[in-house]
Amino acid sequence: MTKQQERARARRRYEKVRRREAQRAADRARRLRVAAATGTVLVVVAALALAGWWFSQEEPASSTAQPSTxxxxxxxxxxxxxxxxxxxxxxxxxxxxxxxxxxxTNCGDLELTLDGAKAPQAVASFLELARQNYWRNGPCHRLTASEGLKVLQCGDPTGTGQGDPGYGFGVENAPADGAYPRGTLAMARTSDAEKGTGGQFFIVYGDSSLPDPDGYTVFGTVTKGLDIVDRIAAAGIAPGGSSPTDGAPAAPISILTVAVTEKKA
Incomplete structure (x- = not known):
């Protein structure tokens, strides 16, 4: 074989190797492109799957009815x-x-006229509790809506109906006939007529009868804002109580502040 033939054969082997390497390089590039595309799809699928998992873990809307104002x-x-x-x-x-x-209140202002001539102890107590900011943020915890008793009871800052200011006093100015007309402002009390009156009071929003022989101290009247109490009463009693006509008001109302001034003659 001549040197020219050997050079030709060597060139052919070289070109064959180059073609093989070029093919391998092309194959590698193609595989990388496929892998990249596949990876992108997998990332998208994973992201969508994760989003689906995330939303599936969100807390469902509560089915518990919240108090409506x-x-x-x-x-x-x-x-x-x-x-x-x-x-x-x-x-x-x-x-x-x-x-x-x-x-x-959170529903507007009530104006009360307090009668210190007929119920001096109750009014003195009211003045002191207002001065002490005793009722701040205190809910009116009880609403009654029976035929003969229509009152909204307030004055317990604990909201439980069990709170008191640390003292008690006796009944004053109780109506002998047990009648409490609409607009009456009276003190609530325990069964102890001598020392069971404290900081809780009730507003009569409909003519009521309380035939207790000891009665309840009437110490004033509601002169403005009784329509607010009417709206609370119209919303009814909150569900879950012991009675459909006696319990927490469905539409909550709370005392925010109380300001008192003396009425001059």
Whole structure:
């Protein structure tokens, strides 16, 4: 074989090797492109699967009915949950005098006229509790809606109906006939007529009868804002109570602040 033939054969082997390497390089490139495309699809699928898992883990909407506010109300604040240990104020601070109280609630203002001539101890107590900010953020915890008893009871800052200011006093100015007309402001009490009156009071939004022989202290009237109580009463009793006509109001109302001034003649 001549040198020219050997060079030709060597060139052919070289070109064959180059073609084989080029093919291998092309195959590798193709495999990389396929792998990249496959990886992208897998990432997208994984992202979609993860999103589906995430949304499936979200908490479902609660089926528990939340208290609904009455017209003109905003959501009430959380109660502070505390009573107090105060001293019974001297009734002489209210004797023979008339006061006007503005009770600001999450539903608007109530205006109360307090009669210190007929119920000096109850009014003196009301003045002191207002001064101490005792009722701040306190819910009106009880609504009654029976035929003969229509009242909204407030004045317990714990919201349980068990709170008191640390003192008690006796009944004053109870109506002999047990009748409490619409707009009456009276003190709630325990079964103890001598010392069972404290910081809780009730607003009569419909003519009511309480034939208890000892009665309940009437210490004033609601002169403005009784329509607010009407709206709370119209919303009814919250479900889950012991009675459909006596329990927490379905539309919550809370005392925010109480301001009292003396009414001049």
């Amino acid at each position: 009455a017209a003109g109300c905003v959501a009430p604040p959380a109660p502070l949950g505390t009573s107090a240990q105060l001293e019974l104020p001297d009734k002489r601070t209210a004797e023979g005098r008339t006061f006007v109280a503005t009770v600001t």
